[in-house]
Amino acid sequence: xxxxxxxxxxxxxxxxxxxxxxxxxxxxxxxxxxxxxxxxxxxxxxxxxxxxxxxxxxxxxxxxxxxxxxxxxxxxxxxxxxxxxxxxxxxxxxxxxxxxxxxxxxxxx
Amino acid sequence: xxxxxxxxxxxxxxxxxxxxxxxxxxxxxxxxxxxxxxxxxxxxxxxxxxxxxxxxxxxxxxxxxxxxxxxxxxxxxxxxxxxxxxxxxxxxxxxxxxxxxxxxxxxxxxxxxxxxxxxxxxxxxxxxxxxxxxxxxxxxxxxxxxxxxxxxxxxxxxxxxxxxxxxxxx
Numbered sequence: 001x002x003x004x005x006x007x008x009x010x011x012x013x014x015x016x017x018x019x020x021x022x023x024x025x026x027x028x029x030x031x032x033x034x035x036x037x038x039x040x041x042x043x044x045x046x047x048x049x050x051x052x053x054x055x056x057x058x059x060x061x062x063x064x065x066x067x068x069x070x071x072x073x074x075x076x077x078x079x080x081x082x083x084x085x086x087x088x089x090x091x092x093x094x095x096x097x098x099x100x101x102x103x104x105x106x107x108x109x
Numbered sequence: 110x111x112x113x114x115x116x117x118x119x120x121x122x123x124x125x126x127x128x129x130x131x132x133x134x135x136x137x138x139x140x141x142x143x144x145x146x147x148x149x150x151x152x153x154x155x156x157x158x159x160x161x162x163x164x165x166x167x168x169x170x171x172x173x174x175x176x177x178x179x180x181x182x183x184x185x186x187x188x189x190x191x192x193x194x195x196x197x198x199x200x201x202x203x204x205x206x207x208x209x210x211x212x213x214x215x216x217x218x219x220x221x222x223x224x225x226x227x228x229x230x231x232x233x234x235x236x237x238x239x240x241x242x243x244x245x246x247x248x249x250x251x252x253x254x255x256x257x258x259x260x261x262x263x264x265x266x267x268x269x270x271x272x273x274x275x276x277x278x279x
Contacts (some may be wrong), residue, residue: 016200064242
Protein backbone atom coordinates (compact mmCIF):
# COMPACT_ATOMS: atom_id res chain seq x y z
CA UNK A 1 0.00 0.00 0.00
CA UNK A 2 1.72 3.16 -1.15
CA UNK A 3 1.12 6.13 -3.32
CA UNK A 4 1.82 9.78 -3.64
CA UNK A 5 -0.66 12.42 -4.71
CA UNK A 6 0.72 15.72 -5.85
CA UNK A 7 -1.42 18.72 -5.26
CA UNK A 8 0.14 22.07 -6.06
CA UNK A 9 -2.73 23.88 -4.33
CA UNK A 10 -1.42 22.96 -0.89
CA UNK A 11 0.75 25.60 0.72
CA UNK A 12 0.85 24.56 4.38
CA UNK A 13 -0.85 21.61 6.04
CA UNK A 14 -1.68 22.16 9.69
CA UNK A 15 -4.00 19.79 11.56
CA UNK A 16 -5.52 16.41 10.82
CA UNK A 17 -7.76 13.75 12.28
CA UNK A 18 -9.25 10.39 11.33
CA UNK A 19 -12.91 9.55 11.50
CA UNK A 20 -14.27 6.15 12.43
CA UNK A 21 -13.99 4.78 8.91
CA UNK A 22 -10.42 5.85 8.30
CA UNK A 23 -11.00 9.05 6.35
CA UNK A 24 -8.31 11.58 7.18
CA UNK A 25 -9.50 15.19 7.45
CA UNK A 26 -6.99 18.01 7.48
CA UNK A 27 -6.71 21.75 7.03
CA UNK A 28 -4.20 24.46 6.29
CA UNK A 29 -3.53 27.18 3.76
CA UNK A 30 -3.67 26.84 0.00
CA UNK A 31 -1.41 28.68 -2.39
CA UNK A 32 -3.99 31.47 -2.65
CA UNK A 33 -3.57 32.16 1.04
CA UNK A 34 -7.00 30.82 1.90
CA UNK A 35 -7.83 28.30 4.59
CA UNK A 36 -8.77 24.94 3.13
CA UNK A 37 -10.36 21.83 4.59
CA UNK A 38 -9.78 18.55 2.81
CA UNK A 39 -10.22 14.83 3.26
CA UNK A 40 -8.37 11.74 2.10
CA UNK A 41 -11.09 9.12 1.90
CA UNK A 42 -10.26 5.68 3.28
CA UNK A 43 -6.68 6.63 4.01
CA UNK A 44 -6.25 3.58 6.20
CA UNK A 45 -6.94 1.22 3.31
CA UNK A 46 -4.89 2.95 0.65
CA UNK A 47 -6.85 6.06 -0.28
CA UNK A 48 -4.46 8.84 -1.27
CA UNK A 49 -6.67 11.29 -3.16
CA UNK A 50 -7.12 14.75 -1.72
CA UNK A 51 -10.69 16.03 -1.89
CA UNK A 52 -11.33 19.62 -0.95
CA UNK A 53 -14.35 20.47 1.16
CA UNK A 54 -16.24 23.73 1.21
CA UNK A 55 -17.49 25.41 4.34
CA UNK A 56 -20.41 27.77 4.64
CA UNK A 57 -18.47 30.10 6.84
CA UNK A 58 -14.99 31.61 6.80
CA UNK A 59 -12.23 30.12 8.91
CA UNK A 60 -9.65 32.81 9.60
CA UNK A 61 -6.70 30.63 10.61
CA UNK A 62 -6.70 26.83 10.73
CA UNK A 63 -6.99 25.23 14.15
CA UNK A 64 -7.27 21.69 15.42
CA UNK A 65 -9.64 19.18 13.85
CA UNK A 66 -11.64 16.64 15.78
CA UNK A 67 -14.13 14.14 14.42
CA UNK A 68 -16.80 13.69 17.04
CA UNK A 69 -18.61 10.52 18.05
CA UNK A 70 -21.69 11.44 16.00
CA UNK A 71 -19.64 12.02 12.85
CA UNK A 72 -19.64 15.79 12.97
CA UNK A 73 -16.34 17.60 12.55
CA UNK A 74 -15.12 20.35 14.83
CA UNK A 75 -12.53 22.76 13.47
CA UNK A 76 -10.80 25.44 15.46
CA UNK A 77 -10.30 28.96 14.18
CA UNK A 78 -7.21 30.44 15.75
CA UNK A 79 -7.89 33.98 14.63
CA UNK A 80 -11.65 33.83 15.12
CA UNK A 81 -11.14 32.23 18.55
CA UNK A 82 -13.94 29.80 17.88
CA UNK A 83 -14.54 26.13 17.23
CA UNK A 84 -17.04 25.37 14.48
CA UNK A 85 -18.85 22.07 14.24
CA UNK A 86 -19.92 20.78 10.84
CA UNK A 87 -22.10 18.00 9.61
CA UNK A 88 -20.41 16.11 6.84
CA UNK A 89 -20.18 12.77 5.11
CA UNK A 90 -17.03 12.76 2.99
CA UNK A 91 -18.31 10.18 0.54
CA UNK A 92 -21.88 11.41 0.15
CA UNK A 93 -21.16 15.09 -0.28
CA UNK A 94 -18.33 17.55 -0.31
CA UNK A 95 -19.79 20.52 1.51
CA UNK A 96 -19.34 21.10 5.19
CA UNK A 97 -22.45 22.65 6.69
CA UNK A 98 -21.83 24.67 9.78
CA UNK A 99 -23.88 23.93 12.81
CA UNK A 100 -24.02 26.29 15.71
CA UNK A 101 -20.48 27.32 16.51
CA UNK A 102 -19.09 27.11 19.96
CA UNK A 103 -18.90 30.44 21.62
CA UNK A 104 -15.24 30.91 22.42
CA UNK A 105 -13.74 33.28 24.91
CA UNK A 106 -10.17 34.34 24.52
CA UNK A 107 -7.80 32.65 26.86
CA UNK A 108 -5.10 34.93 28.19
CA UNK A 109 -1.97 33.06 29.25
CA UNK B 110 -0.19 33.12 38.93
CA UNK B 111 -2.48 34.43 36.22
CA UNK B 112 -1.13 31.83 33.82
CA UNK B 113 -1.68 29.08 36.37
CA UNK B 114 -5.27 30.13 36.95
CA UNK B 115 -5.88 30.36 33.23
CA UNK B 116 -4.41 26.94 32.72
CA UNK B 117 -6.60 25.47 35.42
CA UNK B 118 -9.62 27.06 33.77
CA UNK B 119 -8.55 25.58 30.47
CA UNK B 120 -8.04 22.17 32.01
CA UNK B 121 -11.41 22.38 33.72
CA UNK B 122 -13.10 23.41 30.51
CA UNK B 123 -11.66 20.55 28.52
CA UNK B 124 -12.32 18.14 31.35
CA UNK B 125 -15.97 19.09 31.28
CA UNK B 126 -16.18 18.79 27.52
CA UNK B 127 -14.31 15.52 27.41
CA UNK B 128 -16.28 14.04 30.28
CA UNK B 129 -19.48 15.01 28.54
CA UNK B 130 -18.26 13.43 25.33
CA UNK B 131 -17.55 10.19 27.10
CA UNK B 132 -20.74 10.13 29.07
CA UNK B 133 -23.30 11.16 26.47
CA UNK B 134 -23.61 9.53 23.07
CA UNK B 135 -25.17 12.66 21.57
CA UNK B 136 -22.78 14.98 23.30
CA UNK B 137 -21.99 17.17 20.32
CA UNK B 138 -25.54 18.32 19.83
CA UNK B 139 -25.85 19.02 23.50
CA UNK B 140 -22.53 20.78 23.65
CA UNK B 141 -23.41 23.07 20.79
CA UNK B 142 -26.61 24.18 22.48
CA UNK B 143 -26.04 23.46 26.13
CA UNK B 144 -24.26 24.97 29.07
CA UNK B 145 -20.78 24.38 27.71
CA UNK B 146 -21.07 26.98 24.96
CA UNK B 147 -19.36 29.54 27.16
CA UNK B 148 -16.42 27.36 28.04
CA UNK B 149 -13.07 29.10 28.06
CA UNK B 150 -11.46 27.69 24.98
CA UNK B 151 -8.47 28.74 22.93
CA UNK B 152 -8.18 26.54 19.86
CA UNK B 153 -4.50 27.31 19.47
CA UNK B 154 -3.50 25.27 22.49
CA UNK B 155 -2.39 21.75 21.64
CA UNK B 156 -3.84 19.43 24.19
CA UNK B 157 -5.19 15.92 24.46
CA UNK B 158 -7.51 14.46 27.02
CA UNK B 159 -7.19 10.74 27.30
CA UNK B 160 -7.64 7.69 29.41
CA UNK B 161 -6.89 4.08 28.72
CA UNK B 162 -7.32 0.64 30.18
CA UNK B 163 -6.11 0.99 33.75
CA UNK B 164 -4.91 4.52 33.07
CA UNK B 165 -6.37 7.44 35.01
CA UNK B 166 -7.97 10.30 33.14
CA UNK B 167 -5.26 12.64 31.99
CA UNK B 168 -4.74 15.83 30.03
CA UNK B 169 -1.53 16.41 28.13
CA UNK B 170 -0.57 19.90 26.96
CA UNK B 171 2.31 20.35 24.53
CA UNK B 172 4.47 23.43 25.00
CA UNK B 173 6.06 24.35 21.68
CA UNK B 174 8.16 27.18 23.10
CA UNK B 175 9.63 25.36 26.10
CA UNK B 176 9.86 21.98 24.35
CA UNK B 177 8.06 19.93 26.94
CA UNK B 178 4.73 18.25 27.54
CA UNK B 179 2.89 18.78 30.77
CA UNK B 180 0.62 16.01 31.95
CA UNK B 181 -2.20 16.82 34.37
CA UNK B 182 -4.74 14.70 36.13
CA UNK B 183 -8.39 15.58 35.79
CA UNK B 184 -8.23 17.87 38.80
CA UNK B 185 -5.60 20.01 37.11
CA UNK B 186 -2.65 18.83 39.18
CA UNK B 187 0.59 18.48 37.29
CA UNK B 188 1.60 14.82 37.22
CA UNK B 189 4.61 14.82 34.94
CA UNK B 190 6.62 16.96 32.57
CA UNK B 191 7.92 15.04 29.59
CA UNK B 192 11.19 16.38 28.19
CA UNK B 193 13.00 13.27 26.94
CA UNK B 194 13.68 13.77 23.20
CA UNK B 195 11.07 16.54 23.06
CA UNK B 196 11.77 19.38 20.65
CA UNK B 197 9.04 21.86 19.76
CA UNK B 198 6.11 19.48 20.22
CA UNK B 199 2.84 20.27 18.49
CA UNK B 200 -0.24 18.11 17.93
CA UNK B 201 -0.89 14.93 19.86
CA UNK B 202 -3.05 11.83 19.74
CA UNK B 203 -3.85 8.87 21.96
CA UNK B 204 -5.10 5.35 21.49
CA UNK B 205 -7.42 3.22 23.58
CA UNK B 206 -4.58 1.95 25.71
CA UNK B 207 -3.63 5.45 26.81
CA UNK B 208 -0.42 5.67 24.79
CA UNK B 209 0.54 9.20 23.79
CA UNK B 210 1.66 10.20 20.27
CA UNK B 211 3.34 13.56 19.75
CA UNK B 212 4.23 15.45 16.58
CA UNK B 213 7.76 16.44 17.58
CA UNK B 214 8.43 19.09 14.98
CA UNK B 215 11.90 20.16 16.12
CA UNK B 216 13.42 16.72 15.53
CA UNK B 217 11.09 15.79 12.67
CA UNK B 218 9.73 12.65 14.26
CA UNK B 219 6.75 11.21 16.09
CA UNK B 220 7.34 10.35 19.72
CA UNK B 221 5.28 7.61 21.36
CA UNK B 222 5.05 7.17 25.11
CA UNK B 223 3.59 4.04 26.57
CA UNK B 224 0.72 4.61 28.96
CA UNK B 225 1.95 5.74 32.34
CA UNK B 226 5.09 7.34 30.87
CA UNK B 227 7.30 4.84 32.69
CA UNK B 228 10.00 4.75 30.04
CA UNK B 229 11.54 6.78 27.26
CA UNK B 230 9.51 7.41 24.13
CA UNK B 231 9.80 5.48 20.89
CA UNK B 232 10.64 7.71 17.92
CA UNK B 233 9.39 7.26 14.38
CA UNK B 234 11.31 9.39 11.93
CA UNK B 235 9.19 11.70 9.79
CA UNK B 236 11.56 12.47 6.91
CA UNK B 237 9.04 14.55 5.01
CA UNK B 238 9.37 17.62 7.18
CA UNK B 239 8.18 19.19 10.39
CA UNK B 240 5.15 17.35 11.74
CA UNK B 241 2.40 19.63 12.99
CA UNK B 242 -0.19 17.06 14.01
CA UNK B 243 -0.73 13.34 14.30
CA UNK B 244 -3.74 11.09 14.64
CA UNK B 245 -4.01 7.34 15.09
CA UNK B 246 -6.18 4.50 13.83
CA UNK B 247 -6.29 0.79 14.44
CA UNK B 248 -5.21 1.22 18.05
CA UNK B 249 -2.01 2.97 17.09
CA UNK B 250 -0.98 0.79 14.16
CA UNK B 251 -1.84 3.44 11.58
CA UNK B 252 -0.72 7.06 11.88
CA UNK B 253 -1.68 10.13 9.88
CA UNK B 254 0.83 12.97 10.09
CA UNK B 255 0.50 16.51 8.74
CA UNK B 256 3.81 18.10 7.78
CA UNK B 257 3.55 21.84 7.95
CA UNK B 258 6.93 22.46 6.34
CA UNK B 259 8.39 19.91 4.00
CA UNK B 260 12.09 19.28 3.67
CA UNK B 261 11.70 19.56 -0.07
CA UNK B 262 9.61 22.67 0.31
CA UNK B 263 6.34 20.80 -0.15
CA UNK B 264 3.82 20.50 2.65
CA UNK B 265 2.28 17.05 2.92
CA UNK B 266 0.33 14.38 4.72
CA UNK B 267 2.19 11.14 5.47
CA UNK B 268 0.79 7.84 6.66
CA UNK B 269 2.62 5.19 8.66
CA UNK B 270 1.64 1.55 9.18
CA UNK B 271 3.42 -0.14 12.06
CA UNK B 272 6.08 2.54 11.97
CA UNK B 273 6.72 2.31 8.23
CA UNK B 274 5.79 5.03 5.80
CA UNK B 275 3.10 3.80 3.46
CA UNK B 276 2.09 6.84 1.53
CA UNK B 277 2.50 10.54 1.17
CA UNK B 278 0.13 13.15 -0.14
CA UNK B 279 1.62 16.49 -1.01
